[in-house]
Amino acid sequence: MAYDSFMGRYSRRLAPLFADTAGVTAGQRALDVGCGPGALTGELVSRLGAAAVLAIDPSEPFVADCAVRHPGVLVRHGTAEATGVDDASADVALAQLVLHFVAQPEAAARELARVVRPGGVVAACVWDFEDGMAMLRLFWDAALAVDPAAPDQARTLRFGRPGEIVELFEQAGLAEVTESTLEVTETYTGFDDLWAGFEQGIGPAGAWLGAQPDDVRLQVRREMAERLGAPDGPFSLDAVARCATATVSAPPP
Numbered sequence: 001m002a003y004d005s006f007m008g009r010y011s012r013r014l015a016p017l018f019a020d021t022a023g024v025t026a027g028q029r030a031l032d033v034g035c036g037p038g039a040l041t042g043e044l045v046s047r048l049g050a051a052a053v054l055a056i057d058p059s060e061p062f063v064a065d066c067a068v069r070h071p072g073v074l075v076r077h078g079t080a081e082a083t084g085v086d087d088a089s090a091d092v093a094l095a096q097l098v099l100h101f102v103a104q105p106e107a108a109a110r111e112l113a114r115v116v117r118p119g120g121v122v123a124a125c126v127w128d129f130e131d132g133m134a135m136l137r138l139f140w141d142a143a144l145a146v147d148p149a150a151p152d153q154a155r156t157l158r159f160g161r162p163g164e165i166v167e168l169f170e171q172a173g174l175a176e177v178t179e180s181t182l183e184v185t186e187t188y189t190g191f192d193d194l195w196a197g198f199e200q201g202i203g204p205a206g207a208w209l210g211a212q213p214d215d216v217r218l219q220v221r222r223e224m225a226e227r228l229g230a231p232d233g234p235f236s237l238d239a240v241a242r243c244a245t246a247t248v249s250a251p252p253p
């Protein structure tokens with residue numbers, strides 16, 4: 001699937017770190033919110049077993065792909081704002097690289113608190129778009145050099161800055177909110193391997209690039225290669241995600 005060559009290669013690496021931070025351990029029931037094709041779902045299955053994992057996503061192709069990749073997991077259509085999941089039915093709800101796409105994040109935080117049992121955990125992580133996610137930073141810096149009006153994700157997307165997810169969780173009434181950073185490294189076989197991911201049309205970067213005329217696409221490609229030092233072999237890029245975990249309080253007696 002196209003997603004795998006672009007973001008999936010990072011989210012697969014991020015999933016075990018995120019699951020560790022959220023304290024996912026055998027015996028729990030977990031909800032994967034915004035599962036995509038299932039990078040985190042797979043990590044949850046390996047820890048909890050397929051029957052203990054529920055995954056939701058608003059994208060039908062992702063729902064179908066996740067279901068095929070993870071037999072035995074209940075994969076449903078749903079959003080973070082309206083999961084369709086019963087009250088207090090999960091021990092942990094996780095949203096990996098999702099909050100920045102959610103139209104009503106405040107409603108989503110309340111919804112995640114609703115579906116997790118008292119004492120359970122809600123967790124979310126989002127890339128540090130400003131300068132922590134080298135792949136996207138390189139792309140948008142190159143795009144801005146070619147077109148100063150390019151919609152740099154650091155300016156348009158929320159929740160990658162310190163404290164943003166924490167504030168959202170606290171406003172939703174969640175307790176013991178803790179912030180951390182998660183860091184992964186991805187290796188590319190060469191510049192074409194990196195560039196091919198952007199050509200898939202995935203996410204804001206792929207969508208913007210796909211809407212540009214050929215000469216602009218070529219200029220962005222050249223600019224990006226130059227900023228990377230025109231590598232003629234393998235290289236690695238780091239990515240930092242901002243993460244917050246919180247506990248669901250018991251309802252007042």
Ligand SMILES: C[S@@+](CC[C@H](N)C(=O)[O-])C[C@H]1O[C@@H](n2cnc3c(N)ncnc32)[C@H](O)[C@@H]1O
Pocket residue numbers: 007008011012033034035036037038039040056057058059062078079080081095096097098101102103
């Ligand atoms: C960058 S992908 C992350 C997918 C997966 N969690 C991962 O780590 O690979 C963002 C996902 O958020 C989903 N999404 C977008 N809006 C959403 C919403 N309102 N509620 C839940 N998921 C949403 C998209 O369909 C997509 O699958």
